[in-house]
Amino acid sequence: MTKQWLDFDRYAVFGMGRSGIAAANLLARRGKQVLASDTRSDEDLSAVAAKLEDGVELRGGGNHCGDAQVVVVSPGLKPTLPIFAELRAREIPVISEIELAAAATDTPIIAITGTDGKSTTTVLVEHLIQAAGVECVAGGNLGVPLCELVETISPEGYLVAEVSAFQLWTTHHFKPAAIGLTNIAFDHLDYFDTYAEYVESKRRVLKNAGPETPGVFNLEDTYIQKWHADFEGKAIAYGLSEEAVRDAEHAFWLDGNTLSARLDGTEYRGWLPDIKALPIAGPHNMLNLMCATALALRASVTLEQAAAAAKTFKPLAHRLEFVEEIDGIKYFDDSKATNAHAALAGLKSLDGYLVPIVGGVDKGLDLAGLVDFLKARAAAVVLIGEIAERVARELQAAGYPADALHFAADMPAAVEAATKNAGLSADGATVSLSPACSSFDMFDSYAHRGDVFQQAVRAMLKD
Secondary structure, eight states, X not given: OOOGGGSOSEEEEEOOSHHHHHHHHHHHHTTOEEEEEBSSOTTTTHHHHTTSXXXXXXXXXXXXXXXXXXXXXXXXXXXXXXXXXXXXXTTOOEEEHHHHHHHTOOSOEEEEEOSSSHHHHHHHHHHHHHHTTOOEEEEETTSSOHHHHTTSSOTTSEEEEEOOHHHHTTOSSOOOSEEEEOOOOSOOTTTSSSHHHHHHHHHGGGTTOOTTOEEEEETTSHHHHHHHHHOOSEEEEEESSTGGXXXXXXXXXXXXXXEEEEETTEEEEEEEOOGGGXXXXXXXXXXXXXXXXXXXGGGTOOHHHHHHHXXXXXXXXXXXXXXXXXXXXXXXXXXXXXXXXXXXHHHTTOOSSEEEEEEOBOOOOOOHHHHHHHHHHBSOEEXXXXXXXXXXXXXXXXXXXXXXXXXOSSHHHHHHHHHHHHTTOTTOEEEEEOOOSBSXXXXXXXXXXXXXXXXXXXXXHHO
16 A cells, blocks of 8 residues: 555544544654544534544634645545535545555555445454454444554454445545455435445445455446456455356355355355354345455455354344344344345345334435335334335335334334234234334434334333
């Protein structure tokens, strides 16, 4: 990775969330002059000031550039903000926190991006590499900014980074040691002007890949199929059938109840012999595991080591997380499913009599696939949040019975309504929190939403 981003003297950092603070502090420790700013007032930034290194100047009330030669931008700032047009006109480069972090380390970075599955894949890669006895830590969009991690790990270890479209649009020289792509689906149209801009931002992760760079591509996804065909590095494909990856030189695939692979001319049939023994389930999670295993090869993890480690993986919270079984009803928390594509992937993994809780912020995404599934499979649907009326209209327009739709004002009421409807089944049932939407109309975050759901479920154990 070029070190050019550390060759300047004066920097501005926009946005004082965790990644902005981490970037400002890293620059200060490298002896740079740093102006940190945020749109919040100076009074509201008092807690931030206490977290900054000595020498960092902090200003509130807007995004301030001063005489900076480079601007580091936090991922929450939209590309359409006027300040970015001004910076382009002044020819001041704008970079992301991950670009800065990559310039500050010699540790190889394994980067994972996509619309869905990237967090699970990221922590799976970390788990597989650590289980093989290799130093490894995960961060990025997942939680801990890379600028907090780059000085804590040796060049012989690995950084595994979940990278979002919000971070990638301001990358220029970012060159991961290996790249994983999970899927591309409609999302974040509230951030980018067009879907094409969102897709192109994702694709930037491949921009600087060289012939030696492993790229891991989900061939179940139309966009990623095209990127796989154009990739000039070492392309590794993965899919839900052998047919899906038939033409790929290097590939992983779901093979009945096993996982198989083809690498460097050798086939490894059933390298993972029983997917039912894993702590994760569903086709989407098998895709995540195959992607993670292919990426872990970059750290010399063997298939045998990966198969053993996969059995001890602890899934992330709120990703189709089993909560409780009460009176024959199973409850699953898939609060992280913040778009229709993710919710649909989780719902397809659930069997039997199904009552999902759906709703949240309307991001203007296409719901057709989700509506078709709910019409065919959901015994009843409980609707919450600002999108509730829209979902009800689209379901009824598709022929779903109005008397199977139930509106709830809060999560406890939603769980109560879902439980009542699930109780109509004589053979057990499943209630899932499958929102297909962001959470900010009713909750602080998807995690808060999932926690409230789980609390409402477990409250029934006390009754």
